[in-house]
Amino acid sequence: MIDHLRHMAVFARVVDEGSFRAAARAIGLAPSRVSETVSELEAFLGVTLLYRTTRKIALTNEGRMFYARVTEMLRSAESGLNELNALSLEPVGALRVSVPAFMSSSSLATAIAEFSRLHPQVALSVVFTDQRMDLMNDGFDVNIRAGWLADSSMMSRKLGETARALVVGAEYAATRPAPRHPSDLEDWDWLRYRHRAEYTRLTGPGGEEVKVLGQARLEVDSIDALYHFTCQNLGATVLPEHLAARGEAAGRLIRLFPDWQLAPLGIYAVWPDTSRRENLTLLFVRFLESVRSSVNE
Incomplete structure (x- = not known):
């Protein structure tokens, strides 16, 4: 019985996630292994727990009853771990x-x-x-x-x-006249991060606020990719401080308007x-x- 407690937890996760693939992703196993685990549990119990189709899964009557018991068991186990962790000097879980x-x-x-x-x-x-x-x-x-x-x-x-910093590839900057004001960057090439606003808002030393839109030459959904492409001299962008500092130390990036502030x-x-x-x-x-x-x- 003890050997099948893990099988029961995997079965409950499949039901919770709605598919073998989603459950596999949630618990870090291959989908085929998750499917095998549920099949092994069904063989042990001698009943079918899930109806399987190419598009979805559904609980059988036996599966529905068993799922209720399994979730009750898992909740009790989680509560027990929480109580032990509250008392223990060495957390477990x-x-x-x-x-x-x-x-x-x-x-x-x-x-x-x-x-x-x-x-x-x-x-x-x-x-x-x-x-x-x-x-x-x-x-x-x-x-x-x-x-x-x-x-x-x-x-x-x-x-x-x-913190964030406005930066540009060192070689790209060498091909452009030195900007005197952030608005001068409007006609530069820009690299954009898909999950942030299209414009860049900066606040000057005297409190002046400027929005710079610029022309997006490339859009990515990864900050690491944004850093890499900026180092490849494709244009200007905004990077987290630790990445900006890394590129600057390597001589690959130049900070633009360091006396202007970007919201952290x-x-x-x-x-x-x-x-x-x-x-x-x-x-x-x-x-x-x-x-x-x-x-x-």
Whole structure:
């Protein structure tokens, strides 16, 4: 029976996610292995739990009854882990976290590594992506988000801010007259990040505000790609401070109007108000918050 507890958890995740493929993505297994696991459970029980078609799955009557019992078991197990983690000096469990891909080499990633070293019994699965991940549908316990949060029913905590810099490839800049005002950049080539506004807003030393639109030569959905293409001298763009500093130190990027300010990006941890791993989630978020100065790039 003990050997099939994991099978039961996989079965419940398939039902929750609505497909073998989605469940496989959520728990980090191959879809074929997830399907095999459910088949092995059905063979052990001697009943069919799921109707399978090429487009969807559906619970059989036996599957519906069994699913109710399995979810009750899983909730009890999660509650038990939460209670133990509240009392234990050494937290135990698993957390699935999403982080913006551009922060994979930032000090936030270093803080996550430190958390892992301090708590070796906590299994962390960290997904680095610039796509906005859905906490519930994508099976995450915590999302780290960059930007400014809209009103949400989710729990959230600000971890810090990351500065941004207006930069251009050094060789590209050499082909252009030196700009005297940000508006001079309107006829430059620009590289745009798909998930941000099309214009760039800057505030001058005297409080003057300017919006620069420019001509988008290339649009990407990855900050790392944005950095790479800017270093390839395709135009100007806005980058997180740690990437701008890296390119500047290598002599590949030049800062434009360093005395003008761009609004920083807020860095937030977001999690469900009914977290499955409440105490472990809070431990993780509070740790990141305690070292949030490391997030202020």
